[in-house]
Amino acid sequence: MSTFWSWWIIVITIVTNVGICWVLFSNRKVTVKELPKDGEVPTTGHVYDGIEEYDNPLPGWWFNMFVGTVIFAVIYLVLYPGMGNFPGVLGWTSEGQWQEQEKKAEDRFEAVYSTFEGLTIEELAVNPEAFKIGRRLFGNNCAVCHGSDGRGSYGFPNLTDGDWLYGGTPEAIGASITHGRSGMMPAWSAVIGEEGVNQVTEYLFKIGESEHDATLAAGGEKVFATFCAGCHGADGKGNQALGAPNLSDDIWLYGRSPELIRTTIRSGRQGLMPAQGEQLHESKIRLLTGYVYSLAHQ
Numbered sequence: 001m002s003t004f005w006s007w008w009i010i011v012i013t014i015v016t017n018v019g020i021c022w023v024l025f026s027n028r029k030v031t032v033k034e035l036p037k038d039g040e041v042p043t044t045g046h047v048y049d050g051i052e053e054y055d056n057p058l059p060g061w062w063f064n065m066f067v068g069t070v071i072f073a074v075i076y077l078v079l080y081p082g083m084g085n086f087p088g089v090l091g092w093t094s095e096g097q098w099q100e101q102e103k104k105a106e107d108r109f110e111a112v113y114s115t116f117e118g119l120t121i122e123e124l125a126v127n128p129e130a131f132k133i134g135r136r137l138f139g140n141n142c143a144v145c146h147g148s149d150g151r152g153s154y155g156f157p158n159l160t161d162g163d164w165l166y167g168g169t170p171e172a173i174g175a176s177i178t179h180g181r182s183g184m185m186p187a188w189s190a191v192i193g194e195e196g197v198n199q200v201t202e203y204l205f206k207i208g209e210s211e212h213d214a215t216l217a218a219g220g221e222k223v224f225a226t227f228c229a230g231c232h233g234a235d236g237k238g239n240q241a242l243g244a245p246n247l248s249d250d251i252w253l254y255g256r257s258p259e260l261i262r263t264t265i266r267s268g269r270q271g272l273m274p275a276q277g278e279q280l281h282e283s284k285i286r287l288l289t290g291y292v293y294s295l296a297h298q
Contacts, residue, residue, distance in 0.1 A: 001084065001085055003085075005084070006084030006085040006086075007084060008084075009083065009084040010083045010084045010086070013077070013082070013083060017070060017073060017074070020070070021070060024063075024066060024067075028057065028058070028063070029056070029057035029058075030057055031057065041054055042054070042055040043055055079092075080092050081093070106281060110283075112133075113281070113283035113284070113287070114283070115129075116129075116130050116283070116286070116287065117283070120170070121170030121173075121174070121286065121289050121290050121293055122170065122290075122293070123290075124286065124287060124289075124290025124291075124293075125290045125291070125293045125294035125297060126294065127290070130287055130290055130291075131290070131291060131294060133287050134287045134288050134290050134291025134292075134294075135291055137280070137284055137287060137288045137291065138150070138288060138291050138292070141276060141279070141280065141288070142288070142292075146158075146159055150292070150295045154254065154255065155253060155254055155269075155271065156253075157253060158251070159292055159295045159296065160295045160296055160298075161251060161296065162296045163246065163249065163251045164240065164296075165181070165183065165238075165240065165243045165244075165245055166181055166240055166243050167240045168293075168296060170289060170290075170293055172240070173289050173292050173293055174285060174286070174289040176273060177276050177277075177280075177285055177288055177289060177292070178275065178276060178277040178285055179275050179277060180272070180273045180274050180275030180276070181243060181271075181272070181273035182271070182272055182273070183243045183269070183270070183271040183272075183273075184268070184269075184270050184271075185264060185268045185269040185270070186268050187266065187267050187268035188200075188227060188265050188266065188268070189265075189266040189267065191227065192223055192227060192265075194266075195219075196219075196220075196223045197262050197265045197266050198216055198220075198262065199216045199217070199219040199220030199223055200220040200223050200224055200228065200265055201216075201220070201258055201261045201262050201265065202216035202217040202220050203216075203217045203219075203220030203221050203223075203224050204220075204224075204236070204247050204261060205217070205258075206220075206221075207235070207236045207247065207248045208247070208248055208249065208250065208256075224236070231244040232244045232245070232246075232247055235248065236248045253269075253271075254269060276288075
């Protein structure tokens with residue numbers, strides 16, 4: 001925060017508190033006016049919806065409670081941040097409190113995690129206790145994209161079918177979780193034109209052994225060999241080193257209808273798997289890796 005805005009907040013806060021105190025004390029009354037001889041109760045002249053406001057002092061309990069809140073505000077602003085860049089006498093921050101609570105949680109559960117340190121990922125995948133912890137970690141960190149059952153959705157991989165963009169070994173799964181993945185399918189419409197898009201689409205149906213237009217597929221084979229085989233391989237079976245999917249099976253990240261495939265070829269796709277290495281402790285990543293590994297080997 002800049003110095004100007006810091007002082008702006010400080011001045012506004014002080015003026016506001018002083019102002020409300022002035023209004024409170026300058027208008028304070030401690031005694032009730034004596035009733036006039038005609039017996040009418042004195043009012044302030046304020047009328048709302050037929051209700052008149054008596055000209056009586058504020059109740060003592062209400063006045064004292066208000067003063068207490070002002071005193072509390074002053075003490076709070078001295079101890080905690082709230083006055084611009086002033087950090088408060090205690091030096092408290094929400095980030096610091098979160099880190100302290102996280103450290104306490106890590107210390108508390110470290111003994112639990114340490115019991116699994118000697119196990120391999122394959123052993124963690126079949127260990128009942130490790131499975132339970134991994135499932136909770138998955139629900140907290142992965143289910144929002146991959147679904148609570150790990151079966152994914154449109155644009156998010158299914159982790160239970162054994163088809164892996166970057167490999168399904170324990171090492172590959174652990175690397176994906178720790179470092180994340182960034183996939184990019186370039187748009188080809190400007191290069192191969194709409195005719196090329198249609199030809200490649202039919203060729204993909206051909207290598208997937210689905211119904212296709214033979215004439216268009218023949219032209220698509222040439223286009224595929226020129227522009228697509230570099231990533232997906234000459235046979236279209238993909239390349240896990242690049243994260244290029246297998247195009248010859250029946251598993252499609254963005255759907256296998258002709259129009260969806262044309263959209264992918266025409267406009268490209270971009271995918272991002274966020275890195276969890278800085279969010280999760282190494283022991284948690286191993287348990288999570290074991291759980292994800294188990295999803296495809298149940």
